[in-house]
Amino acid sequence: xxxxxxxxxxxxxxxxxxxxxxxxxxxxxxxxxxxxxxxxxxxxxxxxxxxxxxxxxxxxxxxxxxxxxxxxxxxxxxxxxxxxxxxxxxxxxxxxxxxxxxxxxxxxxxxxxxxxxxxxxxxxxxxxxxxxxxxxxxxxxxxxxxxxxxxxxxxxxxxxxxxxxxxxxxxxxx
Numbered sequence: 001x002x003x004x005x006x007x008x009x010x011x012x013x014x015x016x017x018x019x020x021x022x023x024x025x026x027x028x029x030x031x032x033x034x035x036x037x038x039x040x041x042x043x044x045x046x047x048x049x050x051x052x053x054x055x056x057x058x059x060x061x062x063x064x065x066x067x068x069x070x071x072x073x074x075x076x077x078x079x080x081x082x083x084x085x086x087x088x089x090x091x092x093x094x095x096x097x098x099x100x101x102x103x104x105x106x107x108x109x110x111x112x113x114x115x116x117x118x119x120x121x122x123x124x125x126x127x128x129x130x131x132x133x134x135x136x137x138x139x140x141x142x143x144x145x146x147x148x149x150x151x152x153x154x155x156x157x158x159x160x161x162x163x164x165x166x167x168x169x170x171x172x173x174x
Contacts, residue, residue: 001066004112008067010105011058011117016072017101018055021094022048027077028087037150039157040084043138047091054124061120084150085142092135099128 001008029044062069081087102124109117145152 003065003067003114003117005067007105007108007112007114007117008062008065009070010108011062011067012070013072014101014105015055015058015062015069016074017098018051018058019071020074020077021098022051022055023074024077024094025051025091027079028081028091031079031081031087032084037084037154039154039161040150042161043157044091054127057123061117065116083147084153085139085147088135088139088142092132092139095128095131095135099132102128 003011025044025048029041029048032038032044033041059069078090081090102121106118106121106125108114109121141156142150142153145156
């Protein structure tokens, strides 16, 4: 095994956190879909897929490093929200918590002089900057629009999505 038992246990715990985030984002997307907010729903469904991909990165790393996978129990996600702002704030808080979790994993890797895991975690450290920044920006847009003007948020997300698609096509990533 290329990583310690302690690191293996910590990564297994993070796998659970990432899958829990994915399920929470599915629940948020579904809530928005039931409210007729299709762009918000699509954003959170994409976010759910991304969190699952993060979990799978950890799963594959454990496999390559020789650590056994033991996915912990995952709590049920919150299914409904009083407002769009509440759901987006929950998401921002979640991303801040994940950032702390990734930092704690990095701290452990540094403490154990585990250079393989430090290198692996570097991607997540950079990714969390984008995750927190993106969710913080969405919260600001939602707050400015207010609950009575969510159509503006939907339009903002639709324009943002088309910009992302155009960027991917221009770079050949589509």
